[in-house]
Amino acid sequence: MRPEDVPGLPEGVPEQLQSEGIEELYPPQAEAVEAGVTEGESVLASIPTASGKTFVAELAMLSSVQRGGKALYIVPLRALASEKKAEFERWEAFGIDVGVSTGNYDSDGEWLASRDIIVATSEKVDSLIRNNAPWVSDLTCVVSDEVHLVNDAHRGPTLEVTLGKLRKINPGLQVVALSATVGNADEVAEWLDATLVESDWRPIDLKMGVHYGNAISFDDGTQREVPVGKGDRKTAALVADTLEEDGSSLVFVNSRRNAEAAAKRLKDVTARALTEGEKSELAELAQEIRDVSDTETSDTLANCVAKGAAFHHAGLAAEHRSLVEDAFRDRLVKAVSATPTLAAGVNTPSRRVIVRDWRRYDGEFGGMKPLDVLEVHQMMGRAGRPGLDPYGEAVLLAKDSETRDELFERYIWADAEPVRSKLAAEPALRTHLLATVASGFAHTREGVLDFLGQTLYATQTDEPGRLERVTDAVVQYLDVNGFVDVEDGQITATPVGHTVSRLYLDPMSAAEILDGLEWAADNRDENLRKLDGVASATSEPQQTGEFQRASEMVSNDEGTYESETTYPTALGLFHLVSRTPDMYQLYLKSGDRETFTEECYEREPELLGKVPSEYEDVRFEEWLSALKTARLLEDWAGEVDEDRITERYGVGPGDIRGKVETAQWLLGAAERLAGELDLSSVVAVREAKKRVEYGVRDELLDLAGVRGVGRKRARRLFEAGIETRSDLREADKSVVLAALRGRRKTAENVLEAAGRRDPSMDDVDEADADVPAATFERASGRQSHGGDGGDDGDDPQEQASLGDFG
């Protein structure tokens, strides 16, 4: 089938496709067209990755818009949203507007009403429905990318419920679902009332095999000799082998540490294959990586990249990740070792994929658990770049012949597991049931069950009555906690219940937060007394005028308290939100248990709630890991350097950012809840939220609110005597310029953002801006001495690293 044979497309689109080099549709694509995707028919395309799924979706959306409709593309990851948007934007020439909506962007989504194609994550879509986004009822086509994710215990139910709601709102809605090959695609298709298009076809051949001894055995019966010298590592040998044919390798491992260790070893292999030109480009890239963040992780990554290897995991800052991804795609970086982040994320194909670790530690499982077939298939599917490689190779590693045979059985010959709905789990139902009631999809127990009866879960369950039981338990939970009222069989959301639903909080998080804030109100006086007692007993450390000192103070384990005690304290609030189920737990590492037990008793008056007994093992452990998270946030909001934090808590720069973002969100929600219930803590909550947002101590809140001023610049301005936004408008320009390290352009931008009438720096003499030469040198030691407070790196980055969320 050729593009011009596809019915229903807007005029000019087939020509555009041809000019992109698309002469002929791939067989599965043609099959989807024959099934009517461009004529409003629902289709489930269950085909391998990189075989043109997105294209099927594009055809469907274009034709739907052509008929006067509006399309929604649901992505599984935020990172994919912008990638898809960029892809769809080439249709703007045909009068089609594209909009993206993910967590960070707009909230009400009103402006999306005018867009023809909207890209959003499933959570965002869910949230938009909860907030009654008006345009949702205008949708005529919805695309669900990676629908097999309904199988995911954590995020699957959201997708499942969201698709259900969309179909309920728009009865005739066309559903185009894209899925990896799974065991029960027919079942999923039936649930969606869609025609199934299933195929193993790939645009480029994929050879799967296992390396054992001195050779890889492939599934097509061929072998390839890859000798492993003694002392050598298998992975290194395989990477070197690919390199000989000028191909790049992607290595999947099961932990961050392993990813870093593997990259360190691989760099010696890749270094040998670099040209002079590549070396200098890589050196540049390494510098860019160093500039992203001043941490050990960043440094190690830069060292590897300089030699042509890299690692990739969620502990990296987002900028790190995309730098690595881009460089790998451009074939500058020859080998990447990665945790599964890379298997599901943005497209990073590679000539050879090596799945080194196929088991991963799982506490609940009680040992090393083999990965799902689907997951391994996703990894292997990254092999082979269409149009560039003759074929792709995916290799598993075995150290004995028994393992080799097992790997063939388990992963190469095996079909992926069937997709199974995880909706009937209590945590999932808790939030979705409340939302269903709050946004008016159901008002009675029967109504709720009726709605749930149309989900995939209902078509799959072999355990009748389970859904009813869990539903009843959850309704009762919501009732007891005051989120719904149950009367005469009618279930209605209370005002708080409505707010919780709209805030997108897990009701259990909301309950925890409300309990904590109410507890604080009841125990305020007693705890304030304790706090003041402690503060005077520890005796305020001498002058706190000097910044270095002040920052030491907070990070010090001795514990220091602000004298003008606000209550609840920031730490108390950080701990409160850290112990909700919406905040991911930080691991307690060896030694942490003691450290934080001690800390817990020391800081007890600040914590909002009763400390669980040490004998309640699980609860106490959770309490402590929440405290660890809270201390991390407190350090961040106390201007402790990024590298100190990563070192102290054993996390990567990306983790800090993740925690900070979540805390910001939850504190925002807490602020709303406190306001709604008229609790006195609103002000304290707002301040704590602002402090994590900017990563500053309270005296800098005003300054850090100015655009272009992050935690570091704010501190330097403050040191220079400019303490507020209005000081910025009045101050001597040369002082501002000096505080900003003599960067004229930055200074002008800052002044303008602060609302100064004459931001120009043209009339300021360089000599006036007495820039200490030493500050341009990178501080080598961790503790920088000297009075200039020169604790950070160079100008553009100091803002870019983490201070710059806005």
Add this chain to the structure above:
DNA sequence: CCTAGGATCAAATAACGCTAGGCGT
């Protein structure tokens, strides 16, 4: 005969990912 460096072994250590609100100067 001593030392540096490598090899070997036992003990210690740590083990994936990530979505979400809404204010505004």
Add this chain to the structure above:
DNA sequence: TTATTTGATCCTAGG
């Protein structure tokens, strides 16, 4: 539960 790292001990080659 397991793979990797770390640290201690032992061995060997070379001075």
